[in-house]
Structure formats: structure tokens, C-alpha cells
Amino acid sequence: MRIRRVGGHALLLDFAAPADREPDFPNPAEPVDPAVVEGWRAELWRRRERGDLVATEIVPAAATVLLDGVPDPATTAAAIRTWTPTPPLTTSAAAEPVEVPVTYDGEDLPRVAALWHTDVPSVVRRIAHTEFRVAFCGFAPGFGYLTGLPAELAVPRLPSPRPRVPAGSVALAGPYAGIYPTASPGGWLLVGRTTLALFDVHADPPARLTPGTPVRLLPT
DSSP: OEEEEOSSSEEEEEOOSSTTOOOSSOOTTSOOOHHHHHHHHHHHHHHHHHTSOOOSEEEEOSSEEEEESOSOHHHHHHHHTTOOOOOHHHHTTTSOOEEEEEBOOOTTHHHHHHHTTSOHHHHHHHHHTOOEEEEEEOSSTTOEEEEOSOGGGOBOOOSSOEEEEOTTEEEEEBTEEEEOSSOEEEOSEEEEEOOOOOBOTTSSSSBSOOTTOEEEEEEO
16 A cells, blocks of 8 residues: 555555556456455544544545545554554444345346356346445446456446436446446446435435445345
């Protein structure tokens, strides 16, 4: 892990191997274990709750965790280097999973089955029995990047994104699963759909899926 200054009051914990590469997804040849990022995300949240850390925002991503609003970055970085995160499954074991009802009728299911060298029913069973976890959020308000599938089941995005993906679409890309909270363009492979609302500006919090949340994608 490298700790880098970002501006005057932010720190970036960087877990990617090369310091000069920040892709959308880590290089498959040099993967960043999502459990490592989640472990640090959970540790930093816990430290902030205990008063050991002062930070306005703690924002995980695919291979980094950003701390913003840090009054004394140098002192904070030195303290972080002495911390050891608790394994993530232990830190969030008490969290109740969000159960998402999914109708598995996505138009890209046959493509995923071919990539996984299996049939469509086996794809559905594999996804439905996977214990996902929100690694980080991005792309659109309420969009959580879900980890849990093994690395060998990573799938490519479409060569060209669709102009409009319906809200509630359940999809796969790279090593992640995700659910489109609103209609938008997108190049992920569609495997199903849900009617569960994932983002509501009037709710507290507005996003149903937040980093660290366990998720199950259950067939309807």
C-alpha cells in the first residue's frame, strides 16, 4: 500500500501495483484483491467512529481508498502506517444482506453462459448463490460495484455501449456485478432486472447499496 497526498487535505491509499496506472478495472495480470480494499475501508470507518481518525469523506474505489477533509495529512498518514485492518468478513458479519429480487431474463445471458462455458440455468444458479458485497459506488448515484464472483468468471463489456439501459437492470462487467439505479447508457452484460428502488433522494441514506453492504441477487 502506498499513501499519497492529494491536494492540501486529502490522502489516497493506493493498492495497485504500478504507481502510474489508474484504470477503470485493475490489470487482470496484477489484480487488486477486493478484500484488501474492503478491509481498509472498514478499518478506516471504524477508526473514525472511535475518534482515531478525522476525515470528512472515506471513499473506496477498485484499487484505492480516498480520505478527504483530513486536517493533518502527514500525521494521519504516519498513524495509518501503524494500523492493521481486521479481515472484512469479520468487520461486517453482523450486517444484514440486502435481498434483491431478480427476474433472470437478460438478453446477454447466453453470452455470459458461453463465456463461462456452461448453460443459462447454471449462470443463474451461480449468481443467485453468490454472496456479493458492495466494494464501492460510482458511475451513477446509487450504483454499487458488487464483488463476490471468482476472478476467472470476469466478463468483458460490450464493444459499444447501449444508448439506454433500463432502470433496475442487473448486469456483469469485469469481475463485478451491478444494478442500474436509473435508465442510462451502459456497456455491461445484462442478466436480469429488478423492481427494487436503489436510489431515492428523499431517503436517508439516499442509496440502498453502500460500501461494505452484503447483497444477494435472488430469483423471483
